[in-house]
Amino acid sequence: MSDTPTPSQPIDIKSFTLGPWQTNCYIVRLADSPECWIVDAGFEPEPMIACVKAEGLRPTRVILTHAHVDHIGGLSQIRAAFPECRVAIHADEKAFLGSPDLNLSGWLELPVTCSDADDLLADNERLTLAGTAEWVVFHTPGHSPGGITLYHEPSGIALVGDTLFAGSIGRYDFPTSNGQQLFDSIGKRLLTLPDETQVFPGHGPPTTIGQERRTNPFLT
Numbered sequence: 001m002s003d004t005p006t007p008s009q010p011i012d013i014k015s016f017t018l019g020p021w022q023t024n025c026y027i028v029r030l031a032d033s034p035e036c037w038i039v040d041a042g043f044e045p046e047p048m049i050a051c052v053k054a055e056g057l058r059p060t061r062v063i064l065t066h067a068h069v070d071h072i073g074g075l076s077q078i079r080a081a082f083p084e085c086r087v088a089i090h091a092d093e094k095a096f097l098g099s100p101d102l103n104l105s106g107w108l109e110l111p112v113t114c115s116d117a118d119d120l121l122a123d124n125e126r127l128t129l130a131g132t133a134e135w136v137v138f139h140t141p142g143h144s145p146g147g148i149t150l151y152h153e154p155s156g157i158a159l160v161g162d163t164l165f166a167g168s169i170g171r172y173d174f175p176t177s178n179g180q181q182l183f184d185s186i187g188k189r190l191l192t193l194p195d196e197t198q199v200f201p202g203h204g205p206p207t208t209i210g211q212e213r214r215t216n217p218f219l220t
């Protein structure tokens with residue numbers, strides 16, 4: 001018997017930039033397991049769906065960082081492609097999926113409505129990927145009331161939605177936004193993570209907590 005602890009399996013993250021708002025969609029899995037999660041569901045998800053099928057992956061959850069239209073526009077297609085997948089969103093945005101006014105699609109030519117989520121998430125809830133990898137849900141409101149961050153502490157990975165970007169932060173001028181909450185979420189839940197934490201935002205390239213702490217002009 002060896003005393004050496006089993007190293008946690010590496011998390012594999014594939015990103016796709018989808019639709020007219022260039023929304024990031026992530027396939028999250030353990031390197032040696034076909035089970036995966038799909039994080040966010042932008043418009044025109046065909047390339048992501050094709051990749052899941054080509055690699056023989058088995059999506060068990062679609063987790064929405066929030067329900068603005070650019071993150072749910074492809075949800076119906078993803079549900080049709082993977083009917084066994086459960087859709088999860090923070091409880092505070094339960095109503096957004098069915099409301100074009102709340103999901104900001106009201107002004108589009110084709111307003112977006114989706115059927116209800118299967119699971120409603122709460123702050124500090126733990127979700128297990130492929131039976132072993134435990135992620136924590138952080139409620140990080142401000143850009144929207146039910147915005148979440150998914151954090152995997154053992155590998156130092158945070159999927160932050162539209163709360164924090166490389167060199168920027170989420171908009172807080174929408175009717176359901178709240179600037180004070182946004183700055184609180186970033187300051188108290190994200191900037192308290194280790195500097196080396198890899199940050200995967202809802203738009204744009206990945207970054208790290210340390211990089212944003214040092215250089216993000218909105219956080220100085």
Ligand SMILES: [Zn+2]
Nearest residue numbers: 066068143162
């Ligand atoms: Zn948004």
Ligand SMILES: [Zn+2]
Nearest residue numbers: 068070162202
């Ligand atoms: Zn967005």
